[in-house]
Amino acid sequence: MPQIKPVSDLRNYNEILGEVTEGNPVYLTKNGHGRYAIYEIDDVERREAEVRLLYELARGEMSARDEGWIEESVVDKELENAVW
Numbered sequence: 001m002p003q004i005k006p007v008s009d010l011r012n013y014n015e016i017l018g019e020v021t022e023g024n025p026v027y028l029t030k031n032g033h034g035r036y037a038i039y040e041i042d043d044v045e046r047r048e049a050e051v052r053l054l055y056e057l058a059r060g061e062m063s064a065r066d067e068g069w070i071e072e073s074v075v076d077k078e079l080e081n082a083v084w
Helices: 007-019 041-067 072-081
Strands: 003-006 026-030 033-038
Touching: 003 007, 007 026, 007 033
Parallel strands: 003 026
Antiparallel strands: 026 033
């Protein structure tokens, strides 16, 4: 269940920060409307990585549609020759 607090509760910011846990941000309202969110850095980095991955997957799919798919045997051969 999300933590929702008025922004005025930030007067006791140590208490608010203590309620922020991984996967459970605290949302702050201003004048009764959602305005801010406090996340752990790991959550932000994970979301950014997910967005980058989805972007690259979409690029790959568009490339495959435009230029055609690569044969599995070609991919296998390239992976065998790749330097990791």
